Amino acid sequence: MDGAEAAQGEEQRGDPPEAPRRRSDETRAAILRAARDRFAADGYERATIRLIAREAGIDPSMVMRYYGNKSGLFAAAVEFDLKMPDVYYIPRRHVGAMLVRHFLSRWEQDETLTALLRVGATNPEGAEEMRRIFRTQLRPLADELSPDAEEAATRSALAASQILGMALCRYVLQLPPAVDMSHEEIVRWLGPTIQRYLTGDAPPPPPDEAG
Amino acid sequence: MDGAEAAQGEEQRGDPPEAPRRRSDETRAAILRAARDRFAADGYERATIRLIAREAGIDPSMVMRYYGNKSGLFAAAVEFDLKMPDVYYIPRRHVGAMLVRHFLSRWEQDETLTALLRVGATNPEGAEEMRRIFRTQLRPLADELSPDAEEAATRSALAASQILGMALCRYVLQLPPAVDMSHEEIVRWLGPTIQRYLTGDAPPPPPDEAG
DNA sequence: ATGGCGTGTCAACGCTCGTTGGCCTACAGT
């Protein structure tokens, strides 16, 4: 509607072309920052506009002015680029470990992914956004590794299940053993799993084990 | 399917001559059933007492009478026994596949686990309940497979991450490829992963690949 | 019959939420 969402891109993307800097840009950014914080910590329903506004140091009505409504604010707050590396340039046997490392760093760089996961679990809009990111950002990578489209879909879903599962245990549920693991420990355990899911042979059907 | 266990789980082993069957037992069970439905579909905050009551066909105040408050209702609704099989009686090499199969069936038998996972993602109480179930019902199994307690903790967390991750993708986020997979397909892919996490060799530290 | 208890309804409370509209202030363009 007001096309203001473009303003938030400057945080990550630093686009130099003639961007008419408005005085409100800082406020907009502060709102987004606070929104990500609250969504990540509390999920969609418990993250209130009032609290987000207070954390950003402005009035709740400003949030409405800049983002229309709560749903619009959420959409702007979780716009996210996974920045998936191009697997073309990576030795195939290192794809698994590399991906785990990449996700760990993406996950801990800010609160966006935690917000997305937390909201995706209870909010239809959040779930749809997760599916969208999976479809547009993770699946293409599997397509590049496997010629068969359906198999690539399965493989990428398997990889997603392991990566999201670890993120869930570590950043959302905060299961103590998962929280305590180091990055390298996680890479060593999960890397081979992701590797097998994306590039390993499809598992054979069960070799008849009725007895 | 048996609504009998839903009633308090207090008086149902064997048959005590005096069955203090109350006329309200059916109502209590209906409330729990509706509560699990709503918690599983909407999470904690969006599942309202009023809606649960309407689905159970009674007045909201009945819910309060029988379960005290919303939090008490939740606790009663997600009381859950994973019914983990004793790994002692299972060929060690089949532990992974067996566990995946077991979880799939536990997950699809009713809505309790989905409710738990969905709520655990946004509600502190729900997260604590998930940690409790992990600690008391899943971890002991790993303890039985590994002599070292700390290693068992790590291993069981890894297994949990993969199982919960698949459940998240399949039952909560409903990622299409994960939803479309058959049980056997899931077992064939995830079984070896769980097997390795629980019984495989610990992965070696990286063989020096600084370059 | 009668009184108590178990089961249920109804109406209302206090609260918080998302959202709205009016008003104030600083300042840039004329």
Place this chain on the structure above:
DNA sequence: ACTGTAGGCCAACGAGCGTTGACACGCCAT
């Protein structure tokens, strides 16, 4: 100096929530 506008605050709204207390019915033992 005047005025339009962008940036901001404030007070209020209607709705929905969890929760409460008073009350009504039907059953049993008295």
